[in-house]
Amino acid sequence: MNRFTPFELIAALRFMxxxxxxxxxxxxxxxxxxxxxxxxxxxxxxxQANIVRxxxxxxxxxxxxxxxxxxxxxRGDGAAEAALVQxxxxxxxxxxxWQKVLAAIGRLPEVTAATPVVSGPGFALRGDANxxxxxxxxxxxxxxxxxxxxxxxxxxxxxxxxxxxxxGTELAKDLGAAIGDxxxxxxxxxxxxxxxxxxxxxxGNKSVNERSVFVSLRTAQNLLNLIxxxxxxxxxxxxxxxxxxxxxxxxxATGQQADSWIRTNAQFFTAMSAQIVxxxxxxxxxxxxxxxxxxxxxxxxVVQKGAEIGILRAMGTTRGQVLRxxxxxxxxxxxxxxxxGSVLAYGFLLVFRAVAQNPDGTxxxxxxxEPPLFAVAAVGATVVGLVAAVVPALRAAxxxxxxxxxx
Amino acid sequence: xxxxxxPVTLRLEGVRKSYGxxxxxxxxxxxxxxxxxxxxxxxxxxxxxxxxxxTLLNVIGLLDHPDTGRILIEEQATQGLEDxxxxxxxxxxxxxxxxxxxxxxxxxxxxNVMMPLLAARGRPDDEMRARAAGLxxxxxxxPWRDHMANDISxxxxxxxxxxxxxxxxxxxxxxxEPTGNLDTRSADGVFDLMREINVANRTTxxxxxxxxxxxxxxxxxxxxxxxxxxxDAANANVVRRG
Ligand SMILES: Nc1ncnc2c1ncn2[C@@H]1O[C@H](COP(=O)(O)OP(=O)(O)OP(=O)(O)O)[C@@H](O)[C@H]1O
Ligand SMILES: [Mg+2]
Numbered sequence: 001m002n003r004f005t006p007f008e009l010i011a012a013l014r015f016m017x018x019x020x021x022x023x024x025x026x027x028x029x030x031x032x033x034x035x036x037x038x039x040x041x042x043x044x045x046x047x048q049a050n051i052v053r054x055x056x057x058x059x060x061x062x063x064x065x066x067x068x069x070x071x072x073x074x075r076g077d078g079a080a081e082a083a084l085v086q087x088x089x090x091x092x093x094x095x096x097x098w099q100k101v102l103a104a105i106g107r108l109p110e111v112t113a114a115t116p117v118v119s120g121p122g123f124a125l126r127g128d129a130n131x132x133x134x135x136x137x138x139x140x141x142x143x144x145x146x147x148x149x150x151x152x153x154x155x156x157x158x159x160x161x162x163x164x165x166x167x168g169t170e171l172a173k174d175l176g177a178a179i180g181d182x183x184x185x186x187x188x189x190x191x192x193x194x195x196x197x198x199x200x201x202x203x204g205n206k207s208v209n210e211r212s213v214f215v216s217l218r219t220a221q222n223l224l225n226l227i228x229x230x231x232x233x234x235x236x237x238x239x240x241x242x243x244x245x246x247x248x249x250x251x252x253a254t255g256q257q258a259d260s261w262i263r264t265n266a267q268f269f270t271a272m273s274a275q276i277v278x279x280x281x282x283x284x285x286x287x288x289x290x291x292x293x294x295x296x297x298x299x300x301x302v303v304q305k306g307a308e309i310g311i312l313r314a315m316g317t318t319r320g321q322v323l324r325x326x327x328x329x330x331x332x333x334x335x336x337x338x339x340x341g342s343v344l345a346y347g348f349l350l351v352f353r354a355v356a357q358n359p360d361g362t363x364x365x366x367x368x369x370e371p372p373l374f375a376v377a378a379v380g381a382t383v384v385g386l387v388a389a390v391v392p393a394l395r396a397a398x399x400x401x402x403x404x405x406x407x
Numbered sequence: 408x409x410x411x412x413x414p415v416t417l418r419l420e421g422v423r424k425s426y427g428x429x430x431x432x433x434x435x436x437x438x439x440x441x442x443x444x445x446x447x448x449x450x451x452x453x454x455x456x457x458x459x460x461x462t463l464l465n466v467i468g469l470l471d472h473p474d475t476g477r478i479l480i481e482e483q484a485t486q487g488l489e490d491x492x493x494x495x496x497x498x499x500x501x502x503x504x505x506x507x508x509x510x511x512x513x514x515x516x517x518x519n520v521m522m523p524l525l526a527a528r529g530r531p532d533d534e535m536r537a538r539a540a541g542l543x544x545x546x547x548x549x550p551w552r553d554h555m556a557n558d559i560s561x562x563x564x565x566x567x568x569x570x571x572x573x574x575x576x577x578x579x580x581x582x583x584e585p586t587g588n589l590d591t592r593s594a595d596g597v598f599d600l601m602r603e604i605n606v607a608n609r610t611t612x613x614x615x616x617x618x619x620x621x622x623x624x625x626x627x628x629x630x631x632x633x634x635x636x637x638x639d640a641a642n643a644n645v646v647r648r649g
Contacts, residue, residue, distance in 0.1 A: 001531045014513035315523040316498015
């Protein structure tokens with residue numbers, strides 16, 4: 001008995017020590033449940049992080065472009081008109097007054113960066129080699145704030161100038177091009193330019209590394225015959241998972257078409273929201289099971305210790321003290337369980353890492369457990385324990401000492 | 408030894424107590440008890456089984472509420488007190504010795520004696536440790552002070568319970584058949600101990616007992632039959648129950 005330990009804590013620890021088997025079993029049970037919850041939380045966070053990594057790496061969360069032109073049928077053509085209406089081929093069009101649109105987007109609170117882009121199809125030629133590419137004209141200073149292209153350059157520099165071009169590792173291999181080599185870009189408009197390879201990037205995605213090339217905005221405007229215009233504005237937002245709301249706000253504010261990555265990767269997100277729902281349900285039910293386990297152990301303990309509670313009350317222990325004595329036990333069971341659960345969850349993580357590997361040994365899925373997760377789990381489990389202890393503690397506090405002592 | 412000038416430790420006025428109020432089997436167990444115990448009295452409470460002795464002790468000890476009537480501890484009224492205040496008063500002014508469930512098995516003998524002080528003060532301190540050790544010494548259990556409560560004999564447990572009842576230096580100790588579970592020798596020892604403390608500290612005792620031999624050794628014998636005091640006299644005059 002330490003002089004700094006309050007009476008309630010001393011008694012709570014002794015009660016739990018006296019019922020050591022009970023205490024160990026419930027702590028182990030809470031630990032298992034806590035381990036599952038921690039692991040599943042990490043898995044969910046990992047899933048989201050992986051999706052962000054795989055898509056937002058090379059894609060802006062929101063792409064704003066001119067609204068589609070609606071094809072109109074000629075009036076009075078008779079019954080067959082519906083069948084004759086075909087969507088017009090969408091030629092490359094600029095966003096009207098794109099500077100104003102850009103400024104309007106920049107004013108939205110959720111938007112952290114926005115950049116004008118000119119993009120369209122073309123061909124890259126070098127010697128005999130010829131590849132279809134997707135040309136992206138960028139304004140480097142602002143573009144890099146939206147897409148982390150600068151970080152992905154693995155050779156050369158990120159400078160573009162008017163004649164520079166950045167190409168992916170795969171395309172460099174296909175064309176046999178290296179830094180300083182010349183490359184010819186042509187487009188369907190008949191324009192053609194010879195450019196210098198200034199940098200080679202690797203986005204960790206084969207098709208992007210194969211097909212994407214970056215040039216300056218003006219170069220792309222010339223190649224794609226869009227002088228003074230931009231085909232889209234790419235936008236970065238504070239919370240990538242809130243991008244759809246921001247996209248709608250942009251559409252409302254500017255009348256332009258705004259597509260969030262959530263819309264363009266719809267199947268992905270459908271699959272993920274199913275994951276989130278099942279994952280969350282499992283965690284909630286495991287948490288409930290843990291809480292019920294703690295509550296039932298304490299209810300039994302209140303019955304078992306009835307006579308002692310009566311004696312404590314006879315000796316001047318107040319109802320509040322008895323209440324706290326049982327709340328502490330619940331909180332302790334939650335806390336101790338969460339510490340064990342953290343260890344177990346880390347064990348699950350190691351097993352997962354050993355199992356979920358590609359044939360070449362790289363992880364299929366990058367899963368991390370950060371210290372804050374364990375801290376949240378410890379606090380959460382303590383709170384769950386306290387809440388689970390409320391009903392047993394109230395029962396203990398309300399025990400009539402006369403009845404309790406008579407036994 | 409208790410003349411009118413001695414301060415009153417306990418005063419009961421018209422105490423009634425029923426069980427099962429609001430049910431068809433409501434029965435009154437105590438039918439208007441008047442009783443005065445003065446400082447230093449050593450009184451036996453006797454009576455047949457079911458006469459209401461334990462009920463009376465619980466009501467006196469502020470563990471239970473009377474239906475009507477007043478209970479005064481050292482002339483302080485106790486009715487209408489908030490539960491926490493009653494509990495604190497009970498912890499400070501009344502020591503209990505029970506027949507069963509003597510001690511808390513989670514704690515050592517010494518810790519059990521400290522418990523009323525610990526509950527009152529909230530944290531352990533050296534003074535309460537020393538006081539508890541002194542009380543254990545007084546009841547002759549110093550060699551067992553660090554034994555867990557269940558690891559000592561029944562007679563020793565009851566001595567620890569007496570030491571615990573004295574921890575807060577209460578003016579009144581209530582003992583409900585404290586020797587009921589003990590063999591004659593241990594019973595005599597426990598009884599002698601209470602007597603010694605009564606003489607040395609002028610602590611007032613009210614002891615429920617079924618043992619006429621022990622009752623005869625008290626200064627005063629109060630007899631309860633069917634919830635009424637039928638005899639209350641200094642020992643020399645008391646009629647043996649039977
Ligand atoms: N909680 C209760 N509910 C209903 N009746 C009760 C309750 N407690 C006691 N009684 C009744 O009150 C009466 C007095 O009981 P009490 O325990 O006070 O007697 P006692 O004199 O202590 O008896 P004993 O010598 O057997 O211990 C008995 O008739 C008993 O059945
Ligand atoms: Mg009784």
